[in-house]
Amino acid sequence: MTSGATTGVPVPAEPAVRRRLRRRPPEPVRRALGQYVALVGYYLLIAVVLLLVTVLGVKGAADASARLVPFLLAAAGVVFVGRRVIPTRQRWALAVAVGSSLAVQLACYYILVQVVGGGATELDGNSAFFSVVLAAVGPILALPAMLNLLRARRWFNGERERQIRADEIGARPIADPLMGPARAATAALPAPTAAPTDRPVAAPSGTIEIGAIVPLPASAARDRSAAGPLLAVRDLRKHFPIHGGVLRRQIGTVYAVDGVTFDVMRGETFSLVGESGCGKTTLGRTVLQLTPPTSGRVVFDGYELEDVEPNDMRPLRRRMQIIFQDPFGSLNPRMPISDIIGEGLLSQGLTDRQARDKKVEDSLEIVGLRREYTRRYPHEFSGGQRQRIGVARALALSPDFIVADEPVSALDVSIQSQVLNLLYDLKRDLNLTYLFISHNLSVIQYFSDRVGVMYLGKLVEIGTVEQLYRNPRHPYTVALLSAIPEADPRRRRKRLILKGDLPSPAAPPAGCRFHTRCWLRERLGNPENCVTQEPEVRSLGDTGHQVACHWTEEISQTTVSEAAAESPAIVAAAVEDE
Numbered sequence: 001m002t003s004g005a006t007t008g009v010p011v012p013a014e015p016a017v018r019r020r021l022r023r024r025p026p027e028p029v030r031r032a033l034g035q036y037v038a039l040v041g042y043y044l045l046i047a048v049v050l051l052l053v054t055v056l057g058v059k060g061a062a063d064a065s066a067r068l069v070p071f072l073l074a075a076a077g078v079v080f081v082g083r084r085v086i087p088t089r090q091r092w093a094l095a096v097a098v099g100s101s102l103a104v105q106l107a108c109y110y111i112l113v114q115v116v117g118g119g120a121t122e123l124d125g126n127s128a129f130f131s132v133v134l135a136a137v138g139p140i141l142a143l144p145a146m147l148n149l150l151r152a153r154r155w156f157n158g159e160r161e162r163q164i165r166a167d168e169i170g171a172r173p174i175a176d177p178l179m180g181p182a183r184a185a186t187a188a189l190p191a192p193t194a195a196p197t198d199r200p201v202a203a204p205s206g207t208i209e210i211g212a213i214v215p216l217p218a219s220a221a222r223d224r225s226a227a228g229p230l231l232a233v234r235d236l237r238k239h240f241p242i243h244g245g246v247l248r249r250q251i252g253t254v255y256a257v258d259g260v261t262f263d264v265m266r267g268e269t270f271s272l273v274g275e276s277g278c279g280k281t282t283l284g285r286t287v288l289q290l291t292p293p294t295s296g297r298v299v300f301d302g303y304e305l306e307d308v309e310p311n312d313m314r315p316l317r318r319r320m321q322i323i324f325q326d327p328f329g330s331l332n333p334r335m336p337i338s339d340i341i342g343e344g345l346l347s348q349g350l351t352d353r354q355a356r357d358k359k360v361e362d363s364l365e366i367v368g369l370r371r372e373y374t375r376r377y378p379h380e381f382s383g384g385q386r387q388r389i390g391v392a393r394a395l396a397l398s399p400d401f402i403v404a405d406e407p408v409s410a411l412d413v414s415i416q417s418q419v420l421n422l423l424y425d426l427k428r429d430l431n432l433t434y435l436f437i438s439h440n441l442s443v444i445q446y447f448s449d450r451v452g453v454m455y456l457g458k459l460v461e462i463g464t465v466e467q468l469y470r471n472p473r474h475p476y477t478v479a480l481l482s483a484i485p486e487a488d489p490r491r492r493r494k495r496l497i498l499k500g501d502l503p504s505p506a507a508p509p510a511g512c513r514f515h516t517r518c519w520l521r522e523r524l525g526n527p528e529n530c531v532t533q534e535p536e537v538r539s540l541g542d543t544g545h546q547v548a549c550h551w552t553e554e555i556s557q558t559t560v561s562e563a564a565a566e567s568p569a570i571v572a573a574a575v576e577d578e
Contacts, residue, residue: 015232015263018302019168021316022161022309024292028148029086029155035145036083036097039104042141043076046134068134075104075138086149094149094156101146108138164312166349169303171318172398174348175355229263229299230401230433231287236260236296238279238286242506254506256282258457260296261537264401269427269434271444273480274454275502280437281325283454284403287435288320289313300401318348321394325406327386331378337364338374341393348397363392367422384415391422395430403435408443420447441484445469453477456513457505459537463545473540473547475520478560496563510534512550519563520551527551 024030050065050072082100085093112135237259242252257279264270272280285291287298289308298305303316324330331340341360342350350356361371367388378386387407394402404423408416420443426432438444444451444465451468453461453476461474472478479496498517503509509516515530527550535548 013263015229015234015297015299016302017299017304019164020304020306021164021312024307024309025087026152026155028152032097032145032148032152033083033086035141035148036079036086036101039079039138039141039145040076040083042137043072043079047072047076068131071107072134075107078103079142089156089159089161091156091158094153097149098146101142101149104142105139105146108135108142111135163309164303164315166315166318169315169319170301171315174318174345174350174397175352175359228266230266230301231264231435232297232299233260233262233287234297234299236283236286236298237294238282238291239294252506255457255508256505257286257293258508260454260457260459262452262459262462264433264435265449267427267431267433268449269436269447271434271436271438271448271451272454273438273441273444273451276439277502277505278454279457279505280454281405284322284405284435284437288322288403290322314347317344318397319400320403321397321399321401322403322405323387323390323394323407326410327383327390328378328410330390331386333378336375336377337389340378340389341374341396344393344397359396360392363396364389366395366426367392368418382415383411384418387411387415387419388422391419391426395426399432401433401435403437405437406439409439416443423447441480453480456503456508458513458548460514460549461545461547462537463543467543467545471545473545473552473555474514474549475518475555476514478555479519482560496560512548520554520559523559523563524551524554 025033047069050069054062054065078100082097085096111131116132236257237255238257240254240256241250242254243249244251260283262270272283274280282291286293289298289305292307296306300316300320305313305316335343338357338360341363342356345356345359350359357374360374364373365371369385369388369392373381378389381389387410391407407423408419411419423434424447427434436444436447438447448465450462450464452459453468453474455476461468461472461477463473468477469481472481476498479498482495496519498519500517503513503516509531511529511531511533512518512521512535515521518530521527521530529550533550535550537546537548538552539546540552
């Protein structure tokens with residue numbers, strides 16, 4: 001990121017795009033593809049039924065089969081051809097697909113007119129019945145498919161797109177051992193230079209210390225810029241429609257993620273922190289394309305991901321994995337551990353059962369579980385062991401990038417430390433890159449290189465661990481840090497309690513989204529621009545520290561101390577440990 005020359009607004013560096021993956025077809029085309037498949041299946045099913053009743057010797061079935069089976073097979077073939085040419089996006093493909101649907105409809109209408117109008121006098125009762133069923137049901141699927149294609153006719157623009165191959169994405173062979181030669185290629189990548197890879201960061205003190213601006217180490221800045229980001233997110237948005245009424249019309253929108261921009265460098269841990277409901281998990285799932293984004297860009301190692309075709313996204317799944325928050329709900333209780341972990345390997349083409357089982361056992365051994373646990377079921381494990389299984393599942397495909405969605409929030413404190421140490425060691429040994437999501441600010445401080453603070457779908461502050469914990473520059477970050485529990489019961493601290501509840505993401509406040517709860521705004525006399533103007537993300541010099549606040553320069557140790565002391569005036573409580 002570089003700061004603007006006059007406004008101070010950071011100008012995101014354009015990520016290097018190696019290739020844009022094929023996008024999913026628009027919704028009308030996807031519906032049409034499904035309707036074509038249903039139509040082919042329907043015709044084949046009727047043909048099988050006719051042949052079956054002929055074999056069983058039903059009266060009149062032989063005559064119906066002789067008349068209708070050739071037509072059914074021909075119609076299924078015509079529709080199948082139309083379905084196959086649609087993904088080419090050529091204009092002639094649109095003509096072929098629409099023509100196949102129209103031909104089938106005309107044939108069905110002709111049969112219906114002949115049977116109902118009495119023109120087909122040679123048909124007996126069974127033949128007439130099958131003919132009417134065929135003629136009536138066929139257009140029900142063929143006509144909507146044709147209309148959907150015509151609605152999306154602009155999608156057929158003649159652009160030729162090629163499916164990406166697994167050998168193009170730089171993924172390591174999934175059959176290799178996790179700690180074997182397959183990891184040798186990662187040695188050339190720059191190792192993360194921030195504190196968590198070398199030493200744990202000191203535990204936070206009970207008092208927020210607002211000091212001088214903490215610069216980004218020059219060596220770290222050079223290494224990161226030279227390597228380039230592994231993941232680049234630009235103005236990413238994910239909106240969920242709210243439907244209501246008898247007709248289920250859209251009556252609102254949930255702005256879960258609303259314009260997020262950040263980079264994740266190779267080998268670092270970028271953490272997201274914020275209250276429940278601020279969009280952290282949605283952001284992580286959208287980055288991995290588990291949830292298609294509404295708009296914005298996601299570039300992973302030069303491959304642009306935007307509503308990607310599943311067949312193109314599948315090879316990249318080897319390099320992008322997720323550790324889910326719930327260790328109980330994320331494991332299928334009806335599958336043994338060998339199938340749970342090996343399912344991803346099988347879908348990626350590792351069909352050799354022995355090689356797959358060996359890979360599963362290696363993954364379990366790396367996370368500290370016994371190799372013979374592969375035939376057990378999830379209910380036979382504790383919560384911590386289940387989370388280790390989730391980590392093993394993510395590691396089985398030898399990924400480069402892992403989204404850790406609150407991986408320790410559902411575990412006991414003693415187990416949390418074990419899983420965190422495991423993730424810490426795996427990052428060091430396997431040179432992994434993490435997008436780490438958590439509520440625990442102490443865990444974030446220990447585990448992270450850089451931190452992004454989210455509030456109501458937006459990033460309000462981004463910086464290194466030292467910058468955010470020594471010198472928070474956003475009122476929301478200050479309030480979050482004041483809530484960190486103090487380990488020493490003899491020490492007293494004061495905490496800023498935010499008034500009110502988190503606003504609904506379906507109706508976010510105008511201007512600064514934090515102004516309804518901001519202690520700094522009330523202390524400054526409720527300035528108008530907090531309500532009328534949305535704050536731009538600004539860079540604080542050349543430190544790499546970014547903040548979205550109109551009045552960040554007013555935050556100091558003095559203002560924080562006075563705000564905590566004046567709790568009746570700003571609805572902030574001074575909480576003292578007993």
